[in-house]
Amino acid sequence: MPSEFLVRTVTGLEDLTAAEITEAGHLVVDVTKRQLVVEAAGPIATRLADDLFAVRASVPDPGRTKAGLRQAVARLTAHLDPGVPISVTASFTGARNFSRHDIEDAIGERLGVPYFSRRHGAPPPGTADLRVTLDGKTMWLGVRPQPTPLHRRAWRKATVVGSLHPPVAAAMARLAGIRPGHVVFDPCCGAGTLLVEARIQEPGARYHGTDVDPAAIRAARLNDPDIAWRTEPGEPDRMLANPPWGVRLPADAVPSAGWPEAGRLVAILGEGQRLDRRWRTVAEYPLTVAGRHPRIVVALIGK
Numbered sequence: 450m451p452s453e454f455l456v457r458t459v460t461g462l463e464d465l466t467a468a469e470i471t472e473a474g475h476l477v478v479d480v481t482k483r484q485l486v487v488e489a490a491g492p493i494a495t496r497l498a499d500d501l502f503a504v505r506a507s508v509p510d511p512g513r514t515k516a517g518l519r520q521a522v523a524r525l526t527a528h529l530d531p532g533v534p535i536s537v538t539a540s541f542t543g544a545r546n547f548s549r550h551d552i553e554d555a556i557g558e559r560l561g562v563p564y565f566s567r568r569h570g571a572p573p574p575g576t577a578d579l580r581v582t583l584d585g586k587t588m589w590l591g592v593r594p595q596p597t598p599l600h601r602r603a604w605r606k607a608t609v610v611g612s613l614h615p616p617v618a619a620a621m622a623r624l625a626g627i628r629p630g631h632v633v634f635d636p637c638c639g640a641g642t643l644l645v646e647a648r649i650q651e652p653g654a655r656y657h658g659t660d661v662d663p664a665a666i667r668a669a670r671l672n673d674p675d676i677a678w679r680t681e682p683g684e685p686d687r688m689l690a691n692p693p694w695g696v697r698l699p700a701d702a703v704p705s706a707g708w709p710e711a712g713r714l715v716a717i718l719g720e721g722q723r724l725d726r727r728w729r730t731v732a733e734y735p736l737t738v739a740g741r742h743p744r745i746v747v748a749l750i751g752k
């Protein structure tokens with residue numbers, strides 16, 4: 450019996466995540482900003498999604514007004530008994546005359562169990578995380594079946610300034626099309642997020658990463674001791690790169706001129722950043738992540 454899930458994504462990764470989930474045999478029934486609605490054929494294993502919630506209730510989207518919100522919340526929660534303390538995170542698309550906190554408090558106050566607002570910090574262990582979204586058509590209420598958000602990775606023991614959001618790294622690895630036997634190189638690996646995520650997707654390739662900063666190499670080793678850190682292969686088949694994009698930089702601030710030539714390069718660049726002229730961009734994916742607007746660039750050498 451298929452069951453319904455809300456799959457939450459980074460803005461800009463909706464279609465790539467839908468493709469990953471469809472390939473795994475599930476049915477994506479709707480795609481809106483940051484969200485897929487999925488009829489699952491079994492457990493959903495996704496590296497690209499930010500988080501996953503089992504749908505418990507849905508009603509038509511109430512629109513803009515607070516009165517409409519109150520009525521919708523009453524219908525949404527009518528047959529719901531979480532049985533344990535709850536926290537609620539809400540989000541919506543479009544203009545509304547209420548805030549996400551109004552939604553969270555309205556749900557929390559109706560359910561008859563202790564409610565912890567996330568405004569006051571992390572809720573205690575044993576609390577069920579409810580997720581409410583209004584996508585313009587439907588108001589959804591889901592419960593996170595897993596104990597922690599999907600984007601939180603068990604392998605991540607160390608980070609550096611600018612460490613990449615793991616689902617974004619997973620999307621880049623997918624775009625790289627890494628196959629068994631490929632040699633894959635990250636020339637500015639930081640704490641190693643790109644190669645660690647790539648290796649989880651394709652353990653049959655060989656991975657090399659390096660960085661000017663020795664502290665980054667130490668962090669990367671903690672995250673995956675089995676990758677060849679601080680080494681640079683002569684002729685990689687694929688390259689993954691996340692150069693620093695802390696400030697608006699001139700094009701030559703991307704250190705790509707010193708990178709070896711690879712069969713395909715997948716880089717994430719900040720606003721205003723460009724690869725050097727050897728690389729021909731074949732696809733771009735604009736994202737919004739942590740309030741920034743980088744883009745994933747897929748590039749080939751020459752002509």
Ligand SMILES: C[S@@+](CC[C@H](N)C(=O)[O-])C[C@H]1O[C@@H](n2cnc3c(N)ncnc32)[C@H](O)[C@@H]1O
Nearest residue numbers: 611612613637639640642660661662691693704
């Ligand atoms: C945005 S961080 C990479 C973060 C990494 N993807 C992660 O998730 O941890 C950029 C990295 O590039 C490194 N870097 C800057 N200039 C470099 C250069 N010329 N060659 C190699 N690495 C460089 C920095 O030390 C930093 O660790």
